Amino acid sequence: MKNLIYGALCLVWFCSANVQGQSPCYDKLYVAGKTYLEKGDYAEAFEHFIVARNCWDKKRMDRLDYYIDLTSSRWTAALEAARKEAEDREKIEAGLRKDAELAKVEETRAKNEAQRSANLNFAYLHTNRSQKALENNKASEALCLAYEAYNKLEHYNHSDPPPEKPIEIPAVVFEAFGNAVFATDHQTIELSQTNILAFEMTEKKDRFLTIGRDSTIKIWSISGQMIDSIKNEKGHILSATFSSKGNQVLICNKNNTAFIWKEGRTSLIELQGHENAVVKGAFINEKLLITISRDGMVKRWNESGNEIGKGISLTSPLIDMIIGQNKTAYFRTAYVIYVLDLNQPYEQAVELKHDQYIFGVALSPDEQRIMTVSADRTIKLWSGDGKLHKTIEHDSPVYTASFNPLLVTNEIVTGSQNGEVRLMNLDENDQTDQYAVNHTQAIHKVIFSPNGNYSLSVLADASFQIFGKQKASGNHRGGINDIVFSPDSQTILSCSEDQSTRLWASNGDLLMNMPLENAVLNARFYQGGNQIISITKNGIVYLAPNPILVLSQIKNKKRKLPACSTAME
Structure with a gap:
């Protein structure tokens, strides 16, 4: 041992x-x-x-x-x-x-x-x-x-x-x-697009899109076959997102417009009416969309591009939004989170406020609680109607936080500028720190595994820490651009500026190092965690099986290996 x-x-x-x-x-x-x-x-x-x-x-x-x-x-x-x-x-x-x-x-x-x-x-x-x-x-x-x-x-x-x-x-x-x-x-697919800025996959993980520096969006099958190419002649693309079925894409632009791409349609549907840059959009369902602009305007649209109602003007420039499963929208500005029920006609939005910049918002698994993290060195827990339940002070600005996906655990994890990672168990009357770990580097991201047994923190020095039955760690030689758990929570996928994607066991053991030819923008599991896709910033896609799958295939005689020419008894 x-x-x-x-x-x-x-x-x-x-x-x-x-x-x-x-x-x-x-x-x-x-x-x-x-x-x-x-x-x-x-x-x-x-x-x-x-x-x-x-x-x-x-x-x-x-x-x-x-x-x-x-x-x-x-x-x-x-x-x-x-x-x-x-x-x-x-x-x-x-x-x-x-x-x-x-x-x-x-x-x-x-x-x-x-x-x-x-x-x-x-x-x-x-x-x-x-x-x-x-x-x-x-x-x-x-x-x-x-x-x-x-x-x-x-x-x-x-x-x-x-x-x-x-x-x-x-x-x-x-x-x-x-x-x-x-x-x-592994398979290598060279996309006819370089200088890629963003990558997005469908919910089914059967398609993906890429946004290039030249303001071109390209939509691909998982095998690398291009489905369509969209050149934005009017301005810089700020975001793009698939509908749940993957047959529509909402494209948001800096020039105050947005477009809907529909599979099988030769032309785009333009959404006109914003007076400032459209920073983000989302599909509420296949026939209803929402967009937000930098001047604080929120608008709803039908699938034909017609605006529904007048929209609502919030008092601050909008930075981001998330849409909950219960069709509630959370709009982030510098100091306020606005909460709006999209199932109802537009009314006054609920305001969740901090004294200093808000870095993010997270939802509990049942979406009955909202957590906000801020430069004012606090996290705040709110109910959906805007009632503040608890304020938890930290020693430095809090950059990131997450709820455990298992509702019964009542756990949250936070990451701060001073390198502190804090796992807390909350109830109505008490707050218990299960652990608090101090690193020397700021924490950029904290997440839980899907089964709730592990939490993970990403540090500014290109390393990460795993907390569960035992503490473990891993690192890259360059900044980590993305990191995710597999659906079964047993493995972790990380990608980096050091031109590699790496697969790790949940105990921190390195299972596979994938040396690529350029900085890796994103890496994802698909096909239930059995396959891995990585995309580099210079437009090369790498597809590889999870080695755990290959090991199982060999053991169960579903895959035959050639004899080892240098094997020893």
Whole structure:
């Protein structure tokens, strides 16, 4: 267990050193590996040498490969010597023991320990060979070798009778397998559009749209086939959103107009009537739309582009809005959130106020409570009718907050400018901090997993923290542009300015590193979490299966692997 924990810490240390400019990781891991080798601690030596292969400043691969092979040969020799010693000792001591059963138990223990070490030796060797195969562009070979490493340990853990000390599969084995899956199975689609500013998917995750710097919107199928291209000749595009069915798009422009794109229609439907930039719009349903403009005007429209009623003028410039499932709209201005029931004729909007800038608003799962976060160092909890229930003070401006999706937990999580992440359990009369973690960097985003068991915070230094049964972390070498949980809450997908998308287990283990060719704007799960889509800022889409799916397919014989040409018994 010590080896596995240390291996995971090595990976975290390596990423941290790379980001923060600490001393080179290769030399430290290489020297430590040699030290463990000379001590005869071969498992530790293996982990250090294998992790050294992933160092950003790696060098002298021939020297490293020599010591990996030397470790293997010495470990094998030590195992053989231990086996013979155990046999000799057993022969000598067996006659001296009165209790034959004790001798048999001791013999079994020694054999099991030798077998356990031999299986670990096999797994580490195959993991190393998988990494080398991938470096030499032998993706299929890398996949086969990584699976053999995993399968050897799985077979040992599920042998009959089961081992007394099952082997926890090292994180490097899963990472090697995931990296090989990406190399063998990913598809690359070059969109006929560069300098992409925004990306949006339909609810069904079967289509997406891109907004280019040239004020062109393009709509695509998930396979990368272009469905339509819309060039906005009148001004800069501020936002675009799909209808729930995905066959309509509402486009909002800086030049005071908005348009409806409808599938199968040759021309756009123009929405005229705003007197300032239309910052955002939304479909209330397939036949009813809403738009907001920078001058505080809210307007409703039918699907034909006709305005419904006069609209309502709010007193402050509008920044953003969200529409709840119960068709209530929440309009954000600098210091006020306006709440409006869209099911009723326009009336006076409910006002939720702060003394300083409001960074965001969040809704409880049942939408009966509203949470606002502000530069005034507070969060406020409101009822839907605008009644203030609670004000919770913080030590610095609060940038972000979220409700646990499980209503019964009554939990919220907040993230602040000073790096504090606070998980709170609320009830009518009390407020309990379950934990408060202080980081050195501002918190940009906090979210809960869909099952409510984990919360996650994104820091300004390109790292994130996971809170659940145990605390874990992960990072990139550049700013994190997006991060999401999978639908089953078991994995996390992050994408970054460092030109990579990464898949993580909920315990912080890296499952797959996807090296791409440009900064990654967005990454999403689709097909129930079984597939991953990444889009770069220069207009390249990458599609890849979740390695957990591929592992299941191989185990259940739904996918056949070629034989490993360099596999070892």
